[in-house]
Amino acid sequence: KQEVTQIPAALSVPEGENLVLNCSFTDSAIYNLQWFRQDPGKGLTSLLLIQSSQREQTSGRLNASLDKSSGRSTLYIAASQPGDSATYLCAARSSGNTPLVFGKGTRLSVIA
Amino acid sequence: SAVISQKPSRDICQRGTSLTIQCQVDSQVTMMFWYRQQPGQSLTLIATANQGSEATYESGFVIDKFPISRPNLTFSTLTVSNMSPEDSSIYLCSVGETGGARQPQHFGDGTRLSIL
Numbered sequence: 001k002q003e004v005t006q007i008p009a010a011l012s013v014p015e016g017e018n019l020v021l022n023c024s025f026t027d028s029a030i031y032n033l034q035w036f037r038q039d040p041g042k043g044l045t046s047l048l049l050i051q052s053s054q055r056e057q058t059s060g061r062l063n064a065s066l067d068k069s070s071g072r073s074t075l076y077i078a079a080s081q082p083g084d085s086a087t088y089l090c091a092a093r094s095s096g097n098t099p100l101v102f103g104k105g106t107r108l109s110v111i112a
Numbered sequence: 113s114a115v116i117s118q119k120p121s122r123d124i125c126q127r128g129t130s131l132t133i134q135c136q137v138d139s140q141v142t143m144m145f146w147y148r149q150q151p152g153q154s155l156t157l158i159a160t161a162n163q164g165s166e167a168t169y170e171s172g173f174v175i176d177k178f179p180i181s182r183p184n185l186t187f188s189t190l191t192v193s194n195m196s197p198e199d200s201s202i203y204l205c206s207v208g209e210t211g212g213a214r215q216p217q218h219f220g221d222g223t224r225l226s227i228l
Contacts, residue, residue, distance in 0.1 A: 004154075034216060043204055044155075044219035046113070051214065089154070096213040099145065099170070102154040 002027040002094045006103035013080055014111050021075040021106045023090030028068045031096055035064050035075050036089040038105065044089065048075070080110045114139050116220035118205050124226045125195055132191045133223045135205030140185035143208035146178070149222070150201045158203075161188040195227045 003026045013019050025033070032051045036044040048057045048064040050073065056065040063076040073092075077084055087107045091100040115138040125131055135144065144161040158178055159167040167180040182188040192199055204222040209215035 031213060036219070041224065043116075043118075043221040044206075046216045046218055049216045091155075091217075093213060099157040099160070100155075100217060102156075104152075104154040 002030075002092055002098075002101045004090055004092050004101050004103035006088075006090055006106050008106060009104065010107040010109075012109040012111060015080060015082060017080050017110075018076070018078050019080055019108075021077070021088050021090075021108070023073040023075070023092075023103055025071050025073070025092040025101075027092075027094050028071050029094060030066075030068055031093040031098070033064075033066055033073050033090065033092045034100065035062075035073075036091065038087045038089060040086075047088075077108075080108075082110045082112045084108060084110050113209065113216070113218050114141055114207050116205055116207060116218060118220035118223055120223055121221060122224040122226075124228060126228055127196055129195055130191055130193045131195065131225065132189050133203055133205075135188045135190070135220060137186045137207055141207040141209065142185070142212070143217075144182060144188045145206040145208075145217075146180060146188070146190045147204045147206060147219075148201045149204060155204065158190070161190075192225065195225075197227045200225060200227045 005024045034049045035047040050066045061078040087105040089105040091102045117136045119134045146158040147155045158173045159169040161182040179191045202222045205220040
């Protein structure tokens with residue numbers, strides 16, 4: 001059974017800093033992995049989707065990597081801004097017929 | 113990507129009552145899902161809403177407690193029945209894009225439910 005862990009649970013950084021959020025999963029036979037952002041009181045916004053055949057995906061200041069052998073994914077945020085403050089969730093899918101399994105998220109605060 | 117509208121956005125309900133949450137999508141989608149996010153917890157899948165047939169429930173969730181309808185490819189409802197304080201959560205509708213599991217999954221803004 002796929003399990004997803006995100007460390008740290010919370011992170012506070014000064015504006016402008018580059019940062020890395022970590023996600024680990026137990027089943028390396030992964031189908032794809034998706035990163036989301038959740039603002040307080042809101043639903044989830046999809047940020048990046050990485051297929052099992054890919055090593056990384058980029059969107060603007062965001063870069064997500066996938067290392068199946070080690071069971072890890074990272075979300076790199078460059079030049080962080082206060083508007084990046086949110087909870088970031090990682091979710092892994094083990095096959096095309098199984099649902100996304102979510103981590104508990106990392107709550108990010110970017111201080112101006 | 114699909115635009116997902118959920119109603120109500122929040123509600124406060126009395127113990128023992130039921131509430132139906134609506135999910136409307138602006139385009140036809142194959143896959144629709146309902147998730148629950150309990151306070152301080154990650155998202156848990158309740159069920160997959162199947163168009164024209166009974167929903168597929170995950171372990172720990174039953175139809176009597178969480179009846180789901182999906183009359184067409186753009187609309188679904190989730191009912192939380194006989195509510196207790198333990199049902200206080202955010203309930204989220206999610207859809208998969210055409211193309212199946214290789215495509216991103218998207219979420220509505222959720223329904224924040226509090227049971228007194």
